[in-house]
Amino acid sequence: MTAMRRLFAGGWLTAYAFLYIVFLYLPVIFLPIFSINTAPTPKFPLTGYTLKWYEDLPKTPALLDAAWNSLIVGVSASVLATLLGILAARSITRYRYPGRRTINGLIMAPLVLPEIILAISMLLVMLQLGLSLSLFTVVLGHVLICIPYSMTVLTAGFEGFDRSLEEASADLGESAFGTFRRVTLPMVAPAIISSLLVCFTISLDEFVIAFFLTGTETTLPIYIWGQLRFAAKLPGVLALGTLLLVASFVLMTVAEVLRRRAARRTQNEGGLYA
Amino acid sequence: MTAAAEGTPAFGMTRARRNALLQSESVQGFALISPTFVYALILLVLPILVVLAHSFWTQHYLDIDHTFTLENYRIALTEPIYRDLLWRSLYISLTVSFFTVILAYPIAYFISFHGGRHKSLWLFLITIPFWTSYLLRVMSWKVILGYNGVLNSGLMGLGIIDEPSTALLYNSSAVIITLTHAWAAFAILPIFVSLEKVDRTLVEAATDLGDGPLRSFLRVTLPLSAPGVISAALIVMIPTVGDYVTPKLVGGKDGVMIANAIQAQFGKASNWPLGAALSVTTMLVVSLMAGATVLIIRALQRLAR
Numbered sequence: 328m329t330a331m332r333r334l335f336a337g338g339w340l341t342a343y344a345f346l347y348i349v350f351l352y353l354p355v356i357f358l359p360i361f362s363i364n365t366a367p368t369p370k371f372p373l374t375g376y377t378l379k380w381y382e383d384l385p386k387t388p389a390l391l392d393a394a395w396n397s398l399i400v401g402v403s404a405s406v407l408a409t410l411l412g413i414l415a416a417r418s419i420t421r422y423r424y425p426g427r428r429t430i431n432g433l434i435m436a437p438l439v440l441p442e443i444i445l446a447i448s449m450l451l452v453m454l455q456l457g458l459s460l461s462l463f464t465v466v467l468g469h470v471l472i473c474i475p476y477s478m479t480v481l482t483a484g485f486e487g488f489d490r491s492l493e494e495a496s497a498d499l500g501e502s503a504f505g506t507f508r509r510v511t512l513p514m515v516a517p518a519i520i521s522s523l524l525v526c527f528t529i530s531l532d533e534f535v536i537a538f539f540l541t542g543t544e545t546t547l548p549i550y551i552w553g554q555l556r557f558a559a560k561l562p563g564v565l566a567l568g569t570l571l572l573v574a575s576f577v578l579m580t581v582a583e584v585l586r587r588r589a590a591r592r593t594q595n596e597g598g599l600y601a
Numbered sequence: 602m603t604a605a606a607e608g609t610p611a612f613g614m615t616r617a618r619r620n621a622l623l624q625s626e627s628v629q630g631f632a633l634i635s636p637t638f639v640y641a642l643i644l645l646v647l648p649i650l651v652v653l654a655h656s657f658w659t660q661h662y663l664d665i666d667h668t669f670t671l672e673n674y675r676i677a678l679t680e681p682i683y684r685d686l687l688w689r690s691l692y693i694s695l696t697v698s699f700f701t702v703i704l705a706y707p708i709a710y711f712i713s714f715h716g717g718r719h720k721s722l723w724l725f726l727i728t729i730p731f732w733t734s735y736l737l738r739v740m741s742w743k744v745i746l747g748y749n750g751v752l753n754s755g756l757m758g759l760g761i762i763d764e765p766s767t768a769l770l771y772n773s774s775a776v777i778i779t780l781t782h783a784w785a786a787f788a789i790l791p792i793f794v795s796l797e798k799v800d801r802t803l804v805e806a807a808t809d810l811g812d813g814p815l816r817s818f819l820r821v822t823l824p825l826s827a828p829g830v831i832s833a834a835l836i837v838m839i840p841t842v843g844d845y846v847t848p849k850l851v852g853g854k855d856g857v858m859i860a861n862a863i864q865a866q867f868g869k870a871s872n873w874p875l876g877a878a879l880s881v882t883t884m885l886v887v888s889l890m891a892g893a894t895v896l897i898i899r900a901l902q903r904l905a906r
Contacts, residue, residue, distance in 0.1 A: 341711065341715070343707050344707075344712075347707075347708050347785075348727070350782070351727065351782070352730055354738065354741040354745055355730050355738060357741050357751055358737060358740075358744070369749075369750065369751060370750060370754035371754040371755050371758050372754075411637040411640055412637070414633050414634060415633075415637035415638075418630045418631070418634035419634065422626050422629055422630025422631075424628075426631075427630070430634055433642075433645070433646070434638065434641050436641075439835070439839055439840065440840070441840050441844070441860070443843040443844075443863055443880075444649075444652075444843055447652065447864075447876060447877075448645075448649050449644055451648060451651050451655060451873065452643075452644075452647055455651060468644070470640070471645060528732055532732075532735065532737075534734070534736045534846060535845050539867075548734060551736060551737075551740070555740065568737045575732050579732045583725055587721070
């Protein structure tokens with residue numbers, strides 16, 4: 328009786344879960360659908376299949392510039408954030424010292440603060456310091472918001488890491504750096520790559536901070552923002568958006584696979600979700 | 602974090618040596634985290650202090666008068682336009698966090714209790730849209746709700762309405778729908794984590810003692826998952842109050858929020874101190890609302906037991 332009732336409840340929940348997934352994905356799916364539609368306005372019924380909006384993309388120099396800028400910012404921000412994340416995650420998972428929790432809380436804080444507050448406060452300081460706004464200032468801002476994600480991925484990778492392996496290596500005469508390079512690094516490499524991918528994706532998609540901290544150069548989201556004012560440009564934006572969606576999707580899937588591999592290696596579940 | 606990370610000092614060590622070792626552990630740990638810590642100090646703490654300082658100053662054309670004043674706060678709290686924007690932002694972020702939590706809870710429950718072997722697959726499926734560009738997700742709602750959009754053309758195609766409705770886009774409901782969709786994953790994860798921690802034997806015990814599924818859920822599972830509900834509510838409420846993109850793209854005149862006013866002060870209006878005061882006020886007020894939410898959920902949790 329109870330078992331049946333439970334199954335029944337589970338059935339409703341399953342149905343709800345599928346509906347919820349539809350709710351999550353449906354809006355996003357309209358972008359690719361209308362990006363291959365011949366009509367310039369996104370409405371039903373669909374008029375026909377075309378790839379012309381995609382073919383126009385490489386013919387737009389401003390777009391290519393923005394893509395190049397996004398690539399530079401994304402690579403720099405993800406490398407810097409991951410380096411800072413490695414140091415912090417290693418320190419948090421391996422050492423105990425007073426103030427550890429407070430420092431960790433501070434480093435994770437950008438995750439829960441409104442982006443506009445982060446953006447305008449960094450903007451004020453940068454202007455006061457006399458930094459001219461450029462892609463460099465965007466990188467500085469992106470590193471700040473990427474560190475919490477990098478930390479989450481990396482602490483999961485470092486935690487449960489068997490320290491006796493490192494001790495064994497040290498006992499067998501390996502130097503501290505040698506131990507790190509030959510024992511620690513191979514164990515945590517998947518987590519590091521996962522962190523790089525996650526940070527790159529965040530930087531690639533981030534708009535508000537880039538919008539406030541950039542000078543005249545645009546990144547892809549800023550370029551899209553500029554195009555949104557022109558209704559006629561919408562199909563091109565949809566095509567570009569679709570490419571960005573696919574890029575994020577692929578990067579995050581690879582990151583997730585690597586993260587799981589890292590978790591298996593150190594026999595630790597949880598991770599991004601903990 | 603783990604016991605293993607503490608290391609195992611050899612027995613027979615003198616207290617002094619162990620203290621010295623611990624101290625060097627502290628020094629090493631601190632040294633290792635200091636670059637990241639300093640980075641956060643320079644780009645997070647210092648900027649927030651600078652904003653705080655600016656909020657007490659005055660803008661004189663291109664210069665800033667550094668005399669202490671509360672005038673910016675008077676304007677932020679009493680000028681009808683800012684007061685209204687602040688209220689609307691609070692209302693929107695409260696509504697959005699309420700709906701995201703309500704909609705997310707069953708999903709988190711489903712994955713935790715009925716997910717079986719596919720738990721991580723479900724979590725992955727749910728988080729993937731969240732990793733796609735926020736700007737693009739907001740844009741897709743504009744495509745859906747627009748005058749010539751998906752919903753209008755779809756409804757007209759089905760013969761449900763005769764002409765496109767203008768009521769869908771450019772109002773605060775559009776903002777609420779878009780934000781609820783955008784923050785869904787953020788609410789699921791903390792609830793899921795706290796549900797995973799619920800001791801399943803307690804639920805069984807409640808059932809054995811005669812509670813039906815609903816009763817045991819209400820009296821055992823739900824109160825025990827309250828910490829997850831609290832963090833889900835906060836993690837949605839605080840960032841959404843300062844959302845800039847959504848009101849700008851789908852909000853129209855009726856959906857403008859405080860972030861748009863803050864941006865204007867740093868852009869066109871060029872009144873940094875007022876923009877700073879608006880930011881500080883927003884953070885203070887949303888913190889109060891967050892605090893009240895925590896207290897209310899805790900009170901409900903006690904009532905349920």
